[in-house]
Amino acid sequence: MNWWEGYEFCIWDGAFLPSEAEWKYAAAGGSQQREFPWGSAAPGTDNRYAIYGCCYPAGPGSCQEAWCTGVRNIAPVGTASLGAGAWGHLDLAGSFWEWNLDFYPDDTAFVDPCTNCAYLRPTSTRVVKVGNFSEGPYYLPTWLRYDYDPSNREIYLGFRCARAPL
Numbered sequence: 002m003n004w005w006e007g008y009e010f011c012i013w014d015g016a017f018l019p020s021e022a023e024w025k026y027a028a029a030g031g032s033q034q035r036e037f038p039w040g041s042a043a044p045g046t047d048n049r050y051a052i053y054g055c056c057y058p059a060g061p062g063s064c065q066e067a068w069c070t071g072v073r074n075i076a077p078v079g080t081a082s083l084g085a086g087a088w089g090h091l092d093l094a095g096s097f098w099e100w101n102l103d104f105y106p107d108d109t110a111f112v113d114p115c116t117n118c119a120y121l122r123p124t125s126t127r128v129v130k131v132g133n134f135s136e137g138p139y140y141l142p143t144w145l146r147y148d149y150d151p152s153n154r155e156i157y158l159g160f161r162c163a164r165a166p167l
Contacts, residue, residue, distance in 0.1 A: 004127045004151030007100045007160030016162035020119035021101040021128045021146065023163060028094070028131065028143040030087030036142050038086035038093040044138050050084040051095030051141055052076045052134050071156055074134045094141040097159030098129040098149070105148030126150055133157035 002010075011018045019027075029035050037044065037051070044050040048057050055069040057076045079091045086093050103119050105126040120128075126148035132140025135157060149158070 002100075002158060002160055003154045004100045004149075004160075006154075008102075011160070011162035014162055016164045018100060018102045018160060019163040021103045021130065022118060024099065024101050024130050024161070025143060027086055027088065027090050027163075033087060034143075035087070037084070038090065038143060039084045044084070044094070044141055048076065048081055051081050051132075051138075052092070053095040053132050053141060054137050055135055057134060069135045075156075076134070094131050094143070096134055098133050098147070098157055099131065100149075100151075100158065100160040101128040101130055103128040105146075129158065 008018045028038050030038070035041065039050055042050070044053065046054065046056045052074075055074055057074050057080070076096065081092065081095065084094060085091055102121075104122060104124040105128050106120045106122070107124055127150075129147050129149050131143065131145055132138075
C-alpha cells in the first residue's frame with residue numbers, strides 16, 4: 002500500500018493514520034520509552050516477539066534471504082504474540098514498515114521541536130516506522146524511523162489505523 006491508500010482507508014474506516022508521535026507513544030509504552038514494544042529483551046528468531054529477518058515461517062536456524070520469497074514470509078496478524086506493546090497492541094515491530102501521517106522533516110525542522118505533534122510542513126517524503134519481515138533486528142527499535150516517497154508501493158510497506166480513545 003502506498004501512503005495515500007493507507008490514509009484513505011483509515012478515513013473510510015472511521016479512523017485516522019497516526020502521527021509519528023502517536024505511533025511512537027503506543028510502540029514505546031508512553032513514558033516507559035521501551036526499546037521494543039515488549040520491553041528490552043532481544044527479539045530472538047522464533048517469531049514470538051516479532052516477524053523479521055525472513056525467519057517466518059521456518060523459524061530458528063532458517064533465517065536467511067534465500068527464504069524471503071515475498072508473501073510466504075508475511076505472518077497472520079498477532080502471530081508474534083509475546084511482542085505485544087504496553088496496551089496490548091500487536092505487530093508494532095517487524096512484519097511491515099508502517100506509514101505515519103507526518104511528512105519526513107528536513108534538517109530545519111529540529112530548530113523548533115514540538116511535543117506530541119505531527120510534522121505537516123510538506124516535504125517530498127513521509128515517515129515510516131519500524132522494520133519489516135525481510136530485514137534484520139537492527140530495524141526493530143521503537144525509535145527508528147525512515148523516509149519514503151508516499152507513492153511507493155512495496156510488499157513490505159503497510160499501515161495501521163488509529164482511533165481516539167473512548
